[in-house]
Amino acid sequence: MMGKNMWAxxxxxxxxxxxxxxxxxxxxxVLRNPDGTWELPGGKVEYSETxxxxxxxxxxxxxxxxxTTADPVxxxxxxxxxxxxxxxxxxxxxxxxxxxxxxxxxxxxxxxWRDFSEVGATTLKQVDEYRSLRRVLAESVDxxxxxxxxxHATGTDRSSESLTxxxxxxxxxxxxxx
Numbered sequence: 001m002m003g004k005n006m007w008a009x010x011x012x013x014x015x016x017x018x019x020x021x022x023x024x025x026x027x028x029x030v031l032r033n034p035d036g037t038w039e040l041p042g043g044k045v046e047y048s049e050t051x052x053x054x055x056x057x058x059x060x061x062x063x064x065x066x067x068t069t070a071d072p073v074x075x076x077x078x079x080x081x082x083x084x085x086x087x088x089x090x091x092x093x094x095x096x097x098x099x100x101x102x103x104x105x106x107x108x109x110x111x112x113w114r115d116f117s118e119v120g121a122t123t124l125k126q127v128d129e130y131r132s133l134r135r136v137l138a139e140s141v142d143x144x145x146x147x148x149x150x151x152h153a154t155g156t157d158r159s160s161e162s163l164t165x166x167x168x169x170x171x172x173x174x175x176x177x178x
Contacts, residue, residue, distance in 0.1 A: 013042035014095040032110035064103030
């Protein structure tokens with residue numbers, strides 16, 4: 001028996017980490033919404049953007065930090081409006097970034113760098129963000145392996161909307177909506 005299809009907006013979030021107390025301890029950037037919930041930086045994919053361009057734009061707008069690489073670590077389907085058959089397809093990325101300080105946008109009221117023990121499952125707005133954060137902070141501190149290709153950097157080929165890891169493998173698109 002086949003069910004009805006669900007329409008899903010593509011959304012994405014970035015996990016930006018830094019070392020605390022040397023390389024032994026990692027903490028991630030979380031942003032506080034006006035309603036008091038916390039979330040990872042990110043947002044929805046706009047028409048004609050690649051996954052990397054969208055993530056790069058959203059993180060820069062919300063934090064003032066520039067994404068240099070992104071590695072997808074989690075995907076999730078969030079069914080928000082069952083009667084309307086609408087939901088979100090979310091992708092969470094582990095990101096490397098450039099920038100010295102966070103410049104918070106008007107969209108959020110606060111930010112914090114937190115280690116995993118300080119971020120509970122009820123702290124983050126979405127469960128998939130919590131699972132992703134737990135996984136990334138438990139991993140080694142190697143840099144993410146996915147980066148923008150020359151094609152994405154120059155914008156000369158709009159046919160590919162995925163990331164590549166230099167070995168020809170492709171990554172997925174994603175973004176997170178408000």
